[in-house]
Amino acid sequence: MSIPGQMPVVGMVGGGQLARMTQQAAIGLGVTLRVLARSPQESAARVCADVRIGEHTSLEDLRAFAKGCDVVTWDHEHVPSEHIRALEAEGVACLPGSAALLHAQDKFVMRERLSAAGAPCPPYAKVPADAPLAALEEFAERAGWPLVVKATRGGYDGKGLWIVKDLGPESVELIGRLVDQGVDLMVEQHVPFRRELAALVARSPYGQGAAYPVVETVQRDGICHEVIAPAPDLDDDLAAEAQRLALDIAERLGVVGLLAVEMFEVDGGVVVNELAMRPHNSGHWTIEGARTSQFEQHLRAVLNLPLGSTEPTARYTVMANLLGGDDPDIYPRYIHVMAHDPAVKVHFYGKEVRPGRKIGHVTALGDDLDEVRERARHAADYLRWGPETKERS
């Protein structure tokens, strides 16, 4: 920005699909997106001109990456807090900053902070490594079974959350294994929810806020399967309450950029589940379904540009995640899906197809929710399974 007429450089740490889709927005805005990827084959590295190869766990790599960036932001939560603090101490503009981001990195810190602030959270407790079973037993007496055991940071073997039904031998073995591996654990009530919602907001350093319509997220096998925008038949007051809650959390935590608040809808209100401070799977629908995509909004927020309109472009937008099927040769199925529905939008992440891997998403929009859901579902299912769709899904 120091050179007249030159546009800023935003550095995004991580080369996944969120950075990839952010590049589409950056091209339009005229902003340069620099990506720190672990290899040139990563999703975003395949589509950006300014790619640096390095490890997000290496302070040296982060330092070299940040040089020349006007702002550094994150494609994921796995950058060590101490590295972000070190960059901040050296004058790098990290947004969201380490203090805010910690609440998306450490679930126990998040619970402590939000509970203290009066945000609706489920009962929770630390699970000490020296007496985990006793702690769970005691917690279950208060909250009832089943319990949700979570790794406070990261996870183990790709998982960060386990539903524990009782303290039978299987659970005892699981908890023992997690503790042996040094995974820090916490426990939460298994909230008896009606459905899952997500409230996506943006906040700029000036404190300007913008809220997207609250969406319903449909999980299957622990993976976000479908997002419906707006959440159908959601009470107007509750929708406004969820948006206010997300904006309030963003302000209290000093978030700059996007904040996605995953929530449970329960009798009489909502309960906070998880936080993410970046573009989020629950916001992919905004590419076609909102005047400003979440990716553009995140860039605007971290650059302290005025935020864009979050107005929806259609009555309903449905996003279905696209998982890899058994047959990696997806192109013939792609042709079928395009021919079947000229208005459905398929987004591929440039990833090799592997069974169960999230390789893209599909968006449909229109006035009739059932029809829109069916269109998005058909496209995602067909891309995964082909003509066997009906038998498999």
Add this chain to the structure above:
Amino acid sequence: MSIPGQMPVVGMVGGGQLARMTQQAAIGLGVTLRVLARSPQESAARVCADVRIGEHTSLEDLRAFAKGCDVVTWDHEHVPSEHIRALEAEGVACLPGSAALLHAQDKFVMRERLSAAGAPCPPYAKVPADAPLAALEEFAERAGWPLVVKATRGGYDGKGLWIVKDLGPESVELIGRLVDQGVDLMVEQHVPFRRELAALVARSPYGQGAAYPVVETVQRDGICHEVIAPAPDLDDDLAAEAQRLALDIAERLGVVGLLAVEMFEVDGGVVVNELAMRPHNSGHWTIEGARTSQFEQHLRAVLNLPLGSTEPTARYTVMANLLGGDDPDIYPRYIHVMAHDPAVKVHFYGKEVRPGRKIGHVTALGDDLDEVRERARHAADYLRWGPETKERS
């Protein structure tokens, strides 16, 4: 496409803003866009991962570029026909092919072909280099003054078209200079048009066609200033006729990809002005204003993928071109424009700001045409002139 699950590579010759915006579409489709640019500073080269530096006038550079591309297509019309024919002879899939593209490269060839096919064209004639003034005189006797003198290919000093009012000393000097420079000239009637329209269509190798709503293009000082989609108050029958004409031309010429037909609206119909076989300035509005952007559509067409829906997303979409002003430090004005109108979309092309240079465009959409035009205009004018907008524009 031979490797299971791998997506095709589209090579685009030319590194301008059309290739740049095509990259946004390619990222979503999961298609790799490879760009042949003259320097890493070109508009598209700044945002693509797969950039080859070379000259579009060098057959060797084109050959090396085409290797590994599933299809080669064009960001502009300046690739020599003989080079495209040579690539085709070597088995490279060039789309649109040399035979079709010639009609977008040579205005005289286009007139001969379209007139023979019965498409509405203005009276025209060749201007022989050995007796140019006599030819103009004779043509004016039939068609009246003023005349439109055109370079059949390329142009001279950045211009390809001159309005000649008479054969006074100024005109004599101009024609003499053009002939001396070896510019091949033709002459056309100065069509007494009501307004200018453009019909954008796509055609796939299978022969599938898709037509966008016909738009009005507003020129100022010979530069496209504003595009209104759809063309306001255009007679339904005339709109359908213009779409049919464009689809018919695409089929007759064997165009694969996009075809933009610039037209004059005259009493009783339309007259063809120019052809372009690539994404076109008159179609930039489709990024926000149509279900499928022209850039996505071009990729789908040249890859022989089923074409996408051309349905508009709003009642009116207005695109205003953004020209550089005297002050290259555009960023503060960008902030103002975003704050002023959170729903307007600014697209920057990554070009240095120079007075009068096309550096981006602005899109607004909505139900009230006057309001939408005013919003697009304000944004483009303010970005160019800043607070002096009112005095300058």
